[in-house]
Amino acid sequence: MAVPSDGLWGAAQVIGVLLTLVLVGGLATVPDTTLDILWNAVIxxxxxxxxxxxxxxxNVCxxxxxxxxxxxxxxxxxRVATGASAIGIVLLFVLVPxxxxxxxxxxxxxxxxxxxVASLALLAGALFSAKAGFCNAICPVLPVERLYGQEPLLRVRQVRCRRCVRCTQTACIDLSARESVRQTFGARADGTGWVFTPFGIFALAFPGFVIGYFTTSDxxxxxxxxxxxxVGAWSGASLALxxxxxxxxxxxxLWMTRLCGVAALVLYYWFGAPGIAQVWALPGVFVVGVRATALALALVWLPRALRGARRRLPAEGARA
Structure with missing residues (x-):
């Protein structure tokens, strides 16, 4: 895939910060319109x-x-990364509901x-090298990036780190999105112990978390x-099942986390499409189109993702 030059990426990063300031101003002055655009167009x-x-x-966050x-x-x-990732997961499970x-x-x-959160990102950057303190640690979006990004369909190079300074000693999603989940689990990835890790709990609970959110009302x-x-009941049921x-x-x-990821994504668009259509007064065909597109994307992604998982599996006798 052709990618923008570093200059264009840099411009996009500056624009992203400026748009965030516009967003904050809009939320304070014209909240209804800004909320509709954010929740029903951007997110x-x-x-x-x-x-x-x-x-x-x-690259542009x-x-x-x-x-x-x-x-x-x-x-x-x-060792610290495990605790930091747990903080990010807790933040996600608190902020989204x-x-x-x-x-x-x-x-x-x-x-x-x-x-x-922006102040927290700045503070983390002042204390930790590169992305170690926030982006690769306590960011509440990181678990979702890691879950959905296990087998990218497009090759897009990361442009923020000119050279790797080893700010994150393991599971850096920027070094390898495909290896990030496995490295997050460490030695537990080859058995069933991963189920009891923070990211394992998140992955198994996330499909139910999505259902739980969309079956509540404002x-x-x-x-x-x-x-x-x-939301907790649905998440718990998903985790248990x-x-x-x-x-x-x-x-x-690597099989189950990929299945959880694609299930959560399809559920998100399946439940979310009617709300988006209602806000923007879009016809019913929009809902059908979004759902069909999500299913098609899943059908393209999942076989590729499972093949990738199979290549990374240990020998049968090596599993604990």
Whole structure:
């Protein structure tokens, strides 16, 4: 695939930061319109982009741009990376359901949250080398990038790191999206122990998490407990069911995580399309088109992803 020059990538990064400032201003001054554009036009593009090539987003993400400004020197060891990834997963599981009782309708609250996360990215960059403190650690989007980006359909090189400084000692998605999940699990990837790792729990719970979110409704702040309870129940059911299938069937980690990823993506567009159509007054054929496109993308991606997983499996006798 032809890719833009570094100059164009740099321009896109600057534009991304400027658009984030515009977004924050819009959330404070014209929240209804800005929220509609964000949640029903911009965000729905990202899951498909992660599946095509996570570098598409990581090359231009404004939070990554801020994170790379810091110049810190600490590296992210493999041991610390496990805890950091757990923080990112918790943030994701806290922030996404909060859309239902806060962020979907309260622009100023979302603006403050975006500024807080941006400040965290800046601070992490000042303390840790390159992407070690935020992008490859506690970013709440990282688990989704890692899950969807296991077998990119497009070859898009990362442009942020001119040379690798080993800021992240293992599982760097920018070095190899295909190896990132396996490296996240470490030695547990070859048995069933991966099920009990932070990322394993996330992957198995995520399809249910998507269903749980889309089967709740927007409401006042007082509904927070009901929202978290509902999403948590669906996530727990997904974790229990898929975890049991994995343990009983001894399903390899790289197979199950790919199945979880593609299932979550199809569910996202299946449930999300009607809401997008309603906001923009689009005809029913739009919903059919989005769902059909998601299924087609899954049918193209999944066989390739499973072939890639098969190539990375250990010998049968080596599995624990």
């Amino acid at each position: 729905p593009i990202l899951p498909a982009a992660f599946l095509l090539a996570p570098s598409l987003w990581r 404004p939070l990554a741009t801020l994170n790379m400004l810091g110049g810190g020197r600490r590296v992210l060891t493999a 909060a859309r239902r009782f806060l962020f979907n309708e309260n622009g100023p609250a979302l603006a403050v949250t975006i500024l807080a 409401g006042p702040l007082s509904t927070w407990a009901a929202v978290y309870g509902h 898929l975890g049991a299938i994995t343990l009983v069937g001894r399903v390899p980690a």
